[in-house]
Amino acid sequence: MTPPLHDAHPAGHGRRLPDTQQGMRRRNLARVMHTVSAEGPLSRAAVAARIDLTRAAVSTLVDELIRWELLEELGPERPGRVGRPGSALAISGHGPAGIGAEVGVDHLAVCSVDLRGVVRARAVRHGTNRGRPPQPVLAELTALIRQVVAEGEREGLWPAGLAVAVPGLVARDARTVVRAPNLDWHDLDLGPLLPGEPPLTVDNEANFGSLAELWLGDDTPRDFLHVSAEIGIGGAVVVDGRLLRGTRGFAGELGHVPVDPEGPRCACGGRGCLEQYAGEEAVLRAAGLTPGEDSVGQLAERAARGETDVCRALGGAGTALGIALTGAVNLLDPEAVVLGGALAALAPWLLPSLERELARRTAGTACAVAVSRLGSEGPLLGAAHSVVRTVLDDPAAVAERT
Amino acid sequence: MTPPLHDAHPAGHGRRLPDTQQGMRRRNLARVMHTVSAEGPLSRAAVAARIDLTRAAVSTLVDELIRWELLEELGPERPGRVGRPGSALAISGHGPAGIGAEVGVDHLAVCSVDLRGVVRARAVRHGTNRGRPPQPVLAELTALIRQVVAEGEREGLWPAGLAVAVPGLVARDARTVVRAPNLDWHDLDLGPLLPGEPPLTVDNEANFGSLAELWLGDDTPRDFLHVSAEIGIGGAVVVDGRLLRGTRGFAGELGHVPVDPEGPRCACGGRGCLEQYAGEEAVLRAAGLTPGEDSVGQLAERAARGETDVCRALGGAGTALGIALTGAVNLLDPEAVVLGGALAALAPWLLPSLERELARRTAGTACAVAVSRLGSEGPLLGAAHSVVRTVLDDPAAVAERT
């Protein structure tokens, strides 16, 4: 079985390797990396058994990966079984690292993650970016990035790529922000405004969040629907371990699925979109609160205290989510629906009505609904990990770059 | 011991050939077949240029495919350009053929298609199957199949596979009909009731219809949403040239997407499902007609005559389709929506309201809506072609079977 070649959009390496011996070699190098990454320290023989190659072939692959410092030899395994003990191989903690960055409405964040998946450095700056012009915001982000990169370099890490999560739609070139309403950014190419050196990938925060769920989630299936809300409502569809992007890169826009065709007008031009019932502004209004800092925390706190207006508002949002998700589930038949972002924190008050609505509108057993453990950390971690995945997906490519 | 080469389901999900030299060889054989199939007669040099291999390599691949009678040498091409003219290669008109079969509510149909995609034999039996027990129906279908296979054998064709389209949900094993309400079949394994010889694949008629659209449509994109209605409303999602099936194989159930959360009750347990507005029964009732033979023809005829009740009913169905499709388009961002099956014949009266609804609910340019040229022929052709695709996808596999 071939390892899942990571989606084409983040990073240019998603291209299919050619059907030549070199391409085969590169795919097999990738299969070794994926196997070791997924199943902890493993001997050459164990890897060979898993990817269906001979020990001899795996030996040469591993030699090369060690020479490139992508794998490390940990030494002899603790015996336990009969026979000569194998020599444990592990993903290296040095070498390439993924840099993830997030442009939030109320903060900036950057982190670096090594090939093992361990977060090695972080930097955050709080304060609103709403309506600020892009240049100063991205200059601040660049400073945070340089700080994180420098910190990594002191530990023997070099940046293999930079992935930036933004709260808005991103074109398929993975550089241009088409529309980010809460930042008031439009048709903006981030390339020239960020460091030129590590290759850049920009994507929607909901997309990165769903990838984080896929890669880091506890037992997230390979087919699921991810719903996350910050200000608007974002969704992402993961099919067979791959993120579905759509022709223009706009797939997953759950927020503008019609819930009631004659409902209130929406900025998108439609009527009764989900966002009119479960978006932050709508929920706050229904709860009798005014928008402000940390609105989500406010909602959770008051709901926990049992304030009926807030509970009823969240219940209504859950019902609307349930209706919109019924349509999505009928269309996609996912294994699960995962609530992420701000929805994770509010899940206790959303789930009952959401699940009730989903169940009563579904023939047979309804789709399972899970709550993300990552919450608002998802987009940042997903961004950093997406870089790591491109390295695992084609280790030979990064070796060429050293 | 050879590894499993094909997914049970059609749609060529199963390009999971191992990363060994043999796997590479088989993939390259497939690439030659696909290239010749897609771009008509081609010289060895032209194929080599397209699939990025050397002429020498392509020569050996072609030799093998000719020895297996999957390719034919047509002889020297008409010159025109400077240089030695190439020798044109074409897909063979002999050898393996795909057998497609359709269990409709009102008919049975079988056809065979050669590797070139040409329909070589057909057989049809009219008469309702509604509520009949499966055994006699499938016995009749078997008789038609044998007839079509025999006809093909007289022309040097042998059946490489049998694909059966049914109006209902099919489990992922591609043999078991889980639920076909209009036939009143439930949890029925078709394997034992059909000829054992050509390998069997069963799938939903909407799925096969969408594949036909993908493979045979005029300029159907690789990402589209296919909507077809016979009695119920079926949908199918094609992403990057692959059919999206969902975990249980139930993806594409557009008919039960909620259009109005407080609408009329539906058999599925929900309320206001699309089928309650645009299903055959609902449209006939709204038009003041009673269900019967050829209801679709009736509707089209009366609408063409300008009967206001019928036109209004179809317009309402179009509006409901537009609302449901708005949600689907927001979620998937397809390149186009294609109306197939009975909807193709009724498109002139559905399209205006459908497109209006889609446009006014979409920010930016709305998704294009196209009408299928195949209409109700889609499922049968898609089934037969799905067999042909499995041959093109792994020609070495059929060579082993001779």
Added chain:
DNA sequence: ACTAATTTGTTAAGCGCCCTGACGAAATAG
């Protein structure tokens, strides 16, 4: 008409990649 240039298809040599089979090394079992 004749030569030069161009393109095709084939052939032989070569290289890369994995497999087979055999070996020494390092552990356990008796």
Added chain:
DNA sequence: CTATTTCGTCAGGGCGCTTAACAAATTAGT
């Protein structure tokens, strides 16, 4: 202490594509 098992490596070989060269078949130019 010996037999057994498993691991990692090495040499030899097969397979598949590439490179390079060549003959064949056509057009372009003089």
